[in-house]
Amino acid sequence: MKKNHKKAKNKSLIWRQFKKNKGAVIGLIVFCIIVVIAIVSVIVFDFDADITAVKAADRxxxxxxxxxxxxxxxxxxxFARVCYGAQYSLLIGVVSVIISxxxxxxxxxxxxxxxxWIETIIMRLIELLLMIPGILLVIMIVYTFGxxxxxxxxxxGLSTVPHFARNARAxxxxxxNNEYIEASRALGASELSILFKHVLPNAISPILVQATSRISGCIISAAGxxxxxxxxxxxxxxxxxxxxDGRPFIYNYxxxxxxxxxxxxxxVLAINQIGDGLRDALDPKLKR
Known part of the structure; x- marks a missing residue:
């Protein structure tokens, strides 16, 4: 009961800290509006008639x-295509980050x-992966699978796995080596249990901030x-x-x-503002 109360209190504290950042609140509102547009457009617009159908008389x-x-x-x-396209950009951004x-x-x-030595080998492999340009990986996958x-x-998702791995390691x-980790070991908890129940939950804040910011990066990359x-x-x-598609007509249209x-x-601006707000709320020491 006390544990649940403490979690609720922490969430309330994070939300209060987040609300102090006006830019983050505006970003959250804008992002929610974009999500609503993405959902509603699927209902309002017909894919064949409104999104892809060729209408020569209206060109x-x-x-x-x-x-x-x-x-x-x-x-x-x-307008219909921009609204309908929101679902693709958001889907690509979110799912790519989840994979990462x-x-x-x-x-x-x-x-x-x-x-x-296990850590050393893994991190050397991560450093090797960091040397591979993201666009090269995209070209390889597209060429192989279409x-x-x-x-x-x-x-x-795969191109940013090394970045999240380094952040998670740090x-x-x-x-x-905190005391509660040693206490869990003394009580007989397995290493796997300690990792998932105590270590990862207490190390998640920087990863969450990085993930939020990375969504906007994936949206830009996908567009590119x-x-x-x-x-x-x-x-x-x-x-x-x-x-x-519009590039050949940029001067006249x-x-x-x-x-x-x-x-x-x-x-992208909305998501970046949310990321800044989360950073300040989860780690006030980093607040500018």
Whole structure:
């Protein structure tokens, strides 16, 4: 009972600290709005009729009451595609980070907790992986398995595993020799139990902050790879793919680039503000 009360108190304290950062609160509100748009757009817009259907009579219409963001070179409504595309960008960002966090944190935490020659070997391998450019990994996966959303998420996730592994290792090293860890050993707890019940929960804060910030990085990377033709295949309305489709018309029809670009910028800024707020709330010592 006391343990649950303490957890609730800690969560309340973190939330109060988070609310002090006005930028983080605004970022959270904006991010929630984007999530709602992504969900509602799936219900409101028909994928075949509103998102991918070619309408030659409506091609390259400027923004108007009928088409708020105008239409593209195939007559597709840009507003509908930007709203519908939010789900792809958010999905890629979140799932990629989940892959990174799960694998990277487990590897890094295990290396730090075990120590010795095992830690040395694991960290040397991590350093080797850090030397591989992310775009090279994406090219290898796309060339081998083809361009698709799952393959892009896998590539983005694997490319950042080493970063999370290093962060997790550093976090675990700070807590593995604490008194409560030694007390658990004295009470007969297994090393695996100590790792998952005591070490990881107390080392999770820096990993959570890094994960939040990394979501925005994955969204930007996904847009960049889609722009280069290595990410989400056409006609799916991912924001980076929309930028690529609108590039030939940028001088005469700049709105084809402006609206998807604004969507990426607003989403990334909102997530970064949330990350800053979490950093200040979880570790006030890092507050600027």
């Amino acid at each position: 390259l219409l400027p923004p108007s009451k009928e088409h708020w963001f105008g239409t593209d070179n195939l007559g597709r409504d840009v 966090v799960v694998f990277g944190s487990l590897v890094g935490a295990f290396a730090a907790f075990v120590g010795g 361009a698709s959303i799952p393959n892009l998420m896998l590539a983005l 976090s675990v090293l700070t807590v593995r 790879y889609s722009f280069l033709g290595l990410g989400v295949p056409s006609p799916l309305p991912e924001w980076g793919a929309m930028l690529s 700049p709105y084809l680039e402006i609206f998807p670009g604004l969507a990426i910028m607003i989403t």
